Each structure stands twice: as C-alpha cells, then as structure tokens.
Amino acid sequence: MYRLGVDLGGTNIAVGLVNENLELVKKLSVPTGATRPGEEIVADIAALCKKLCEDMGISLSDVVSIGIATPGIANHDTGVVEYANNLPFRKFPIAELLRKDLGEDVTVKIENDANAAAWGEACAGAAKGTRNSIMITLGTGVGGGIIIDNKVYSGFNYAGGELGHIVIQVDGAPCSCGRKGCWEAYSSATALIRMTKEKIEECKASGRATVMADAPKVSGRTACDAMRAGDEAAKEVYDKYIKYLASGLATIINIFQPEVISLGGGISGEGQSLIDSLLPIIRSEQYGGGVVEMTDIRIAKLGNDAGIIGAAML
Amino acid sequence: MYRLGVDLGGTNIAVGLVNENLELVKKLSVPTGATRPGEEIVADIAALCKKLCEDMGISLSDVVSIGIATPGIANHDTGVVEYANNLPFRKFPIAELLRKDLGEDVTVKIENDANAAAWGEACAGAAKGTRNSIMITLGTGVGGGIIIDNKVYSGFNYAGGELGHIVIQVDGAPCSCGRKGCWEAYSSATALIRMTKEKIEECKASGRATVMADAPKVSGRTACDAMRAGDEAAKEVYDKYIKYLASGLATIINIFQPEVISLGGGISGEGQSLIDSLLPIIRSEQYGGGVVEMTDIRIAKLGNDAGIIGAAML
Numbered sequence: 001m002y003r004l005g006v007d008l009g010g011t012n013i014a015v016g017l018v019n020e021n022l023e024l025v026k027k028l029s030v031p032t033g034a035t036r037p038g039e040e041i042v043a044d045i046a047a048l049c050k051k052l053c054e055d056m057g058i059s060l061s062d063v064v065s066i067g068i069a070t071p072g073i074a075n076h077d078t079g080v081v082e083y084a085n086n087l088p089f090r091k092f093p094i095a096e097l098l099r100k101d102l103g104e105d106v107t108v109k110i111e112n113d114a115n116a117a118a119w120g121e122a123c124a125g126a127a128k129g130t131r132n133s134i135m136i137t138l139g140t141g142v143g144g145g146i147i148i149d150n151k152v153y154s155g156f157n158y159a160g161g162e163l164g165h166i167v168i169q170v171d172g173a174p175c176s177c178g179r180k181g182c183w184e185a186y187s188s189a190t191a192l193i194r195m196t197k198e199k200i201e202e203c204k205a206s207g208r209a210t211v212m213a214d215a216p217k218v219s220g221r222t223a224c225d226a227m228r229a230g231d232e233a234a235k236e237v238y239d240k241y242i243k244y245l246a247s248g249l250a251t252i253i254n255i256f257q258p259e260v261i262s263l264g265g266g267i268s269g270e271g272q273s274l275i276d277s278l279l280p281i282i283r284s285e286q287y288g289g290g291v292v293e294m295t296d297i298r299i300a301k302l303g304n305d306a307g308i309i310g311a312a313m314l
Numbered sequence: 315m316y317r318l319g320v321d322l323g324g325t326n327i328a329v330g331l332v333n334e335n336l337e338l339v340k341k342l343s344v345p346t347g348a349t350r351p352g353e354e355i356v357a358d359i360a361a362l363c364k365k366l367c368e369d370m371g372i373s374l375s376d377v378v379s380i381g382i383a384t385p386g387i388a389n390h391d392t393g394v395v396e397y398a399n400n401l402p403f404r405k406f407p408i409a410e411l412l413r414k415d416l417g418e419d420v421t422v423k424i425e426n427d428a429n430a431a432a433w434g435e436a437c438a439g440a441a442k443g444t445r446n447s448i449m450i451t452l453g454t455g456v457g458g459g460i461i462i463d464n465k466v467y468s469g470f471n472y473a474g475g476e477l478g479h480i481v482i483q484v485d486g487a488p489c490s491c492g493r494k495g496c497w498e499a500y501s502s503a504t505a506l507i508r509m510t511k512e513k514i515e516e517c518k519a520s521g522r523a524t525v526m527a528d529a530p531k532v533s534g535r536t537a538c539d540a541m542r543a544g545d546e547a548a549k550e551v552y553d554k555y556i557k558y559l560a561s562g563l564a565t566i567i568n569i570f571q572p573e574v575i576s577l578g579g580g581i582s583g584e585g586q587s588l589i590d591s592l593l594p595i596i597r598s599e600q601y602g603g604g605v606v607e608m609t610d611i612r613i614a615k616l617g618n619d620a621g622i623i624g625a626a627m628l
Contacts, residue, residue: 073606083605132470146569148462155571156446159602162568167561167599170483170500179564179599186484247481250493254476255460255569257469285481285493288473291397292387 002058004049004066005312007113007304010034010086013041015048016308017056017063022124024305028052038092046101065107067311068094069116073159076314079110082158109314113307115152115161117264117300118145120310125301126262134258135300136163136249139265141176142184146256152314164188168248186244189220189266192237196223199237208233220266238277246281253286253295264300271299316372318363318380319626321427321618324348324400327355329362330622331370331377336438338619342366352406360415379421381625382408383430387473390628393424396472423628427621429466429475431578431614432459434624439615440576448572449614450477450563453579455490456498460570466628478502482562500558503534503580506551510537513551522547534580552591560595567600567609578614585613 002025007014014029028048032041045068053060068074072084079095081087095108111119118127118135127133131150137143144163146153154160164184165177172181173191185191196218203210210233212218212226223241226234249261268274275297282297283289302309316339321328328343342362346355359382367374382388386398393409395401409422425433432441432449441447445464451457458477460467468474478498479491486495487505499505510532517524524547529536537555540548563575582588589611596611597603616623 073602083602130470148467153462156444156573157571157602157606157608159606160569160571162601165568165601166480166565167482168484170558170561177601244484247484251480254479255474257471257474259470287476287479287491288387288397288471292471292473294471 002063003312004052004063005308005310006045006049006066006068007116007307007311008032008041008045008068008070008087009113010071013045013048014308015045015052016305016312017052018309018312022309022313024309026052026056027305027308028055032087034087036088038088038094039097041087042094042097043101045098049102060102060104060106063106065109065312065314066098067116067314068098068108068110069113069307069311070094070110071113073157074110074112074115075158076109076111076152076154079108081110109311111152111311111314112145112154112158112161114143115145115154116310116314117143117302117306118147118310119152119313120302120306120308121262121264121300122147122150123313124309125306126298127260130259132256132258133260133262134163134252134256135262135264135306136252137265138187138189138245138263138267140188140190142188143265147258163252166248166251168244168251183244183248187241187248191244192220192223192241192267193218195237195241199223199233203233210234212237221269224270242277243281246278247285249278249297250282250285253282257288258295260296260298262298262300264303264306268299275299316377317626318366318377319622319624320359320363320380320382321430321621321625322346322355322359322382322384322401323427324385327359327362328622329359329366330619330626331366332623332626336623336627338623340366340370341619341622342369346401348401350402352402352408353411355401356408356411356415359412363416374416374418374420377420379423379626379628380412381430381628382412382422382424383427383621383625384408384424385427387471388424388426388429389472390423390425390466390468393422395424423625425466425625425628426459426468426472426475428457429459429468430624430628431457431616431620432461432576432624433466433627434616434620434622435576435578435614436461436464437627438623439620440612441574444573446570446572447574447576448477448566448570449576449578449620450566451579452501452503452559452577452581454502454504456502457579461572477566480562480565482558482565497558497562501555501562505558506534506537506555506581507532509551509555513537513547517547524548526551535583538584556591557595560592561599563592563611564596564599567596571602572609574610574612576612576614578617578620582613589613
C-alpha cells in the first residue's frame with residue numbers, strides 16, 4: 001500500500017512515495033515556476049506522480065491517496081486553496097484539477113504546508129503516538145501546525161495555526177505579515193541573523209572584540225558557533241534569542257498543553273543544546289509546572305520530508 | 315429532564331437547576347468558606363443540590379447529570395481536581411465525593427470554571443450553534459475557555475486554555491502568575507484600573523484637568539464613563555487598553571480562527587461600543603482578512619450564569 005505526498009513550495013515541487021511503514025521510499029522534484037498559471041503547476045505535479053509510480057514499477061491504482069502540502073489557506077474539506085501569498089492561487093481547486101490530470105479515481109487531499117509538516121511529525125516523527133501536538137518551524141519565518149485529537153486543526157475557515165503571528169511584543173519589531181512584534185520577528189532564523197548583525201555593529205562601534213565579525217556571511221549559525229567558541233558577545237545574542245523563543249513556547253504551552261512540541265527548521269539543527277537552553281525558562285514560565293505532567297519539547301525528526309510524509313498521510 | 319450545574323468559586327458556591335431548554339430555572343448559593351476542608355465544601359454542594367430539587371418538587375433521579383465548574387486544573391476524565399490556587403484541592407476526587415454524598419446513582423462531571431463558562435456560552439449563549447469558539451472573561455483576571463469540535467479543549471493534562479497567560483509584552487508588567495507581560499496584566503479590569511490610576515497621577519503631576527480625578531473610587535468603568543463625557547485623558551487610557559485587548563484577540567484569531575469569540579466579565583458590560591472599538595484593530599492585524607470568513611466577536615450572553623449552565627451541560 002502506497003501513498004503519494006506532494007510538497008508544493010515557492011521554489012520546488014517535491015513528490016514522494018510513502019510506504020505502509022510511513023517511510024519515504026523515493027522522492028522527485030522539479031522547480032515550481034511560481035509565476036506560471038496554477039494549471040501548469042498542477043500538470044507538473046501530475047507528471048511527477050506518474051513518473052514516480054513508473055520508476056517504482058507500480059500503478060496509480062496501487063496508490064490509496066495523494067496529499068498536497070501547499071502554502072496559504074488550504075480548505076481541506078473542498079480541496080480548494082483559498083489564497084496563497086507566493087503562488088498564483090485564488091480559490092484554486094487544486095485537488096479537483098489534479099484528479100482530472102491523473103485521469104484516475106484517486107483520492108486527493110490538501111493541507112497548508114506547515115500543518116502538513118506537523119501532521120507528518122505526529123504520524124511518523126517526533127510526536128508519533130500522541131493525540132495532541134504542535135510543530136514549530138524555525139526557518140525564514142516561524143511556522144506552526146496544530147494537531148488536536150489526531151487531526152490537523154486550522155479553524156472554521158482553514159486559516160488558523162498561524163503560530164508565528166502571535167504578538168509577543170506590542171509595538172515591537174515589524175513583521176512581514178504587517179503586524180508589529182510577532183513571534184516570527186523574534187524567533188525566526190531571519191530574526192536571529194538580524195540580532196547577530198546588530199550585535200556585530202554594536203561591537204564595531206564600541207571597539208569590542210567578537211569573532212562574529214569575522215564571519216564571511218552572517219547566518220543563523222553564526223552566533224551559535226561563536227558562542228560555543230567562547231565569544232561573550234555571541235552569548236548575549238544567543239541568550240536574547242532563546243529568551244524570546246522560550247517565551248513564545250511557554251505561551252503555546254499555556255494555551256494548548258500539548259503532549260509534544262516539536263521544533264523544526266534550520267535553527268532546530270542546534271539539536272539538544274537548543275532544548276537544554278530553552279527548558280529552564282519554559283518550565284519557570286509555564287502553567288501547571290510541578291502539578292501535572294508537562295509538555296515534552298523535542299527536535300523534529302523528519303527534516304524536509306515532514307511535509308511530504310504529512311501530505312501523504314492526510 | 316433536568317441537569318444541575320455547580321459554580322464553585324472562592325467566595326460562593328452557586329448551584330442551579332437547568333431545564334431541557336437549557337434555561338436556568340432556579341439558583342441557590344452559600345458562602346464557600348474556602349479555607350475549610352474540601353469534604354465540607356462538597357457536603358454543602360450536596361445539600362444545595364438536594365434543597366434545589368426539594369424546592370422544585372423533583373427528585374434527584376429526575377436529574378440526568380450534575381456538573382461542577384471549579385477553579386484550578388480539573389481532570390474531566392477522572393473527576394479529580396489536580397490543583398486549585400484558592401481552594402484546598404490537591405488531587406481532590408470531588409466528583410466521587412459528591413456522588414457518595416448524594417447517595418444516588420447520579421453522573422457527576424467536572425471542568426475548570428473558565429472552560430465551563432465557555433461551554434455554557436457555546437451551548438446556550440453567544441456562541442450557540444458553533445463548533446469552535448473561544449470565551450474570554452475580562453474580570454479581575456483574564457480567563458479563557460476553548461471549545462473545539464463541540465468539546466472543551468484543555469490539553470493532555472487538563473491545564474490548557476490559560477489564555478490570560480499568553481505573553482504580549484516580553485519583560486512587561488508583572489502578572490499574578492509570576493510571568494511578566496501576560497495579556498492579563500494589560501487586559502483585565504485590574505489592568506484597566508491600574509492604567510486609569512496611573513493617568514490620574516500623571517494628570518495631577520502635570521496640572522492637566524481630568525474628570526477621572528473626581529471619581530470617589532476608581533473602577534473599570536471610570537475611564538469608559540469619563541471618555542464618553544468627553545474627557546481627553548480618559549480617552550487615552552481607553553485607547554491604550556483597547557490596543558492591548560485587540561492585540562491579544564487578533565493573536566487568538568491567528569491561532570484558532572474560531573467561529574465566535576465571546577467576551578464576558580465586568581468589562582464586557584461596555585457592550586457593543588467595546589466591540590466597535592476593537593474590531594478595526596483586530597481586522598487590520600488578523601490573518602486571512604478579506605480572503606476567508608472572519609471570526610465574529612460578540613458580547614457573552616449568560617453573564618454570571620455561564621458557569622452554572624456550562625457545568626450542567628458537561
């Protein structure tokens with residue numbers, strides 16, 4: 001028994017074949033060409049699905065379902081993408097179009113990409129075996145996916161779960177969404193890079209030494225690596241970043257008290273040391289500590305495949 | 315068909331009889347005596363239940379279920395209150411004790427009081443007919459209750475839904491919970507009173523005239539009333555309060571996209587004018603505006619009876 005998962009991004013379309021053990025057997029991808037008409041993007045998805053089956057020597061009728069993880073607001077009841085920021089989708093019936101292109105009686109489900117990744121981690125990754133979990137992706141932005149009672153939760157209009165856009169600092173740093181002070185503006189890799197650059201400038205201005213100034217290009221790892229090398233200024237950046245990240249995570253616990261929060265995205269590459277830095281702050285700020293069982297904070301397991309696997313399992 | 319709802323507070327125990335139209339038929343109350351042993355509190359709840367049935371000329375066997383809305387962390391699966399701040403409950407099996415006291419084969423359910431109020435509004439109040447709704451109580455604190463898929467959601471450890479304790483201002487005003495910058499520290503009636511007093515002091519210090527300074531006692535209404543009377547300083551207090559309240563509500567929409575958010579508690583007495591002040595800010599800050607159907611913000615309908623009705627309907 002096979003399922004197909006499609007991870008549709010602004011840059012690439014990736015399609016993967018997932019077996020009954022929820023393992024990704026094979027993956028193919030092509031550039032999205034995000035400015036093309038939606039129908040052409042769907043045609044490429046269909047072609048990838050067929051090619052993948054062909055390569056694996058199976059037929060589409062061996063595939064029990066196809067899931068698409070898409071940016072934007074994905075109506076998982078109708079299969080229509082209501083809106084996407086970086087793709088030409090406005091009330092776009094992507095599921096129906098893919099079914100037509102495949103010319104088969106196949107089931108096509110859709111979900112928002114961050115939600116699909118959370119569902120992937122819940123089915124086969126860091127939150128496997130739980131009923132209520134949250135996934136937070138710390139990348140260019142801060143993405144969120146909410147799993148409640150073994151289902152993706154996205155609200156009555158499918159637009160919920162935007163956990164990066166909770167305001168943690170009223171009148172704070174501007175966010176790409178238009179609000180000020182969103183968690184994303186403090187806890188994304190982009191925010192860490194901004195904080196790192198600010199500290200480098202501050203050090204330059206005051207004549208303070210920091211190895212961060214020697215980095216050829218500032219990335220989300222610059223401050224983390226420099227801190228581990230004993231750089232004090234880098235430790236200040238890291239501690240500040242951790243404080244904001246921990247505050248948002250404690251807020252999410254106070255709201256949801258999920259069994260597991262899994263952390264994905266580039267920053268989660270810091271691994272257990274990231275969690276060790278976060279936990280003391282989270283535990284001191286969360287509700288119910290010492291009285292009831294507490295939310296486990298884990299590094300996500302599926303990496304970039306979470307979206308494909310989650311989509312396949314929709 | 316009748317149900318009994320118990321609203322157990324730090325000050326009073328109120329018990330109400332709810333009929334099959336979800337109307338509160340009759341209510342009795344006694345002081346809680348919050349420092350007494352839990353068993354005595356339960357004995358009083360049992361006595362009130364019996365008295366209420368007697369007064370109404372019905373028997374306990376006519377009552378299909380009894381629900382208790384209690385402060386603290388209420389395990390609705392076992393009927394045990396894990397912990398309450400203002401009552402002597404530590405792993406207290408309140409449901410079992412009440413069943414024993416009543417000497418009848420009656421079903422007893424329990425729920426956290428804010429959650430029960432949200433459930434009351436969902437069953438018979440402002441959110442009637444919806445599957446996903448949130449209730450926010452703007453009183454001494456900021457209480458929250460989450461209804462998802464027609465059920466109270468409180469996380470895997472029953473401690474969730476603490477919507478007053480989301481941080482909206484990292485390093486901000488101290489909150490009674492120990493965190494800094496919680497929404498409760500900016501949007502409760504207590505916070506509005508604090509902001510009003512601060513503005514009065516500021517006016518006194520600068521010699522600026524404000525009718526708020528004439529209030530015999532500053533309450534949550536002082537700034538609202540003075541603003542309506544044309545007081546500029548009061549308008550500044552009100553606008554600041556509304557800004558924080560709207561920010562938190564937009565955050566809750568970005569997370570949950572519920573069909574309805576109902577506002578209860580003392581501040582909600584401001585009625586439609588409160589909503590009219592909030593909506594422009596919420597709509598400009600929320601995700602999905604103009605693309606998908608939007609969350610309706612409503613004043614709660616059941617007032618102080620929400621907890622009793624919600625408890626009865628557990």
